[in-house]
Amino acid sequence: MDEKKKPLQERIAIVKMLPRDIKEQLTVEEMNALLYDEVLPDSLLEKLKDYLADIENPSE
Numbered sequence: 001m002d003e004k005k006k007p008l009q010e011r012i013a014i015v016k017m018l019p020r021d022i023k024e025q026l027t028v029e030e031m032n033a034l035l036y037d038e039v040l041p042d043s044l045l046e047k048l049k050d051y052l053a054d055i056e057n058p059s060e
Contacts, residue, residue, distance in 0.1 A: 005036055007035035007036055008035065008036070008037055011034055011035045011036075011037065012035065014034070015031070015034060015035065018048075018051065022047060022048070022051075025047055026044065026047065027043070029041065030043060030044040030047070
């Protein structure tokens with residue numbers, strides 16, 4: 001029996017914090033990747049670049 005995948009609660013919280021104009025730009029594929037902990041496409045990373053922490057340069 002295959003259960004339907006559920007979005008991660010912490011990812012839902014992240015989406016809720018994004019500005020409306022950013023959310024409106026996201027494609028279905030980008031939203032699914034964000035909500036279901038999939039590999040984030042480059043297009044999504046580009047749209048979220050101002051909201052993501054820089055792991056390699058955390059002080060920036």
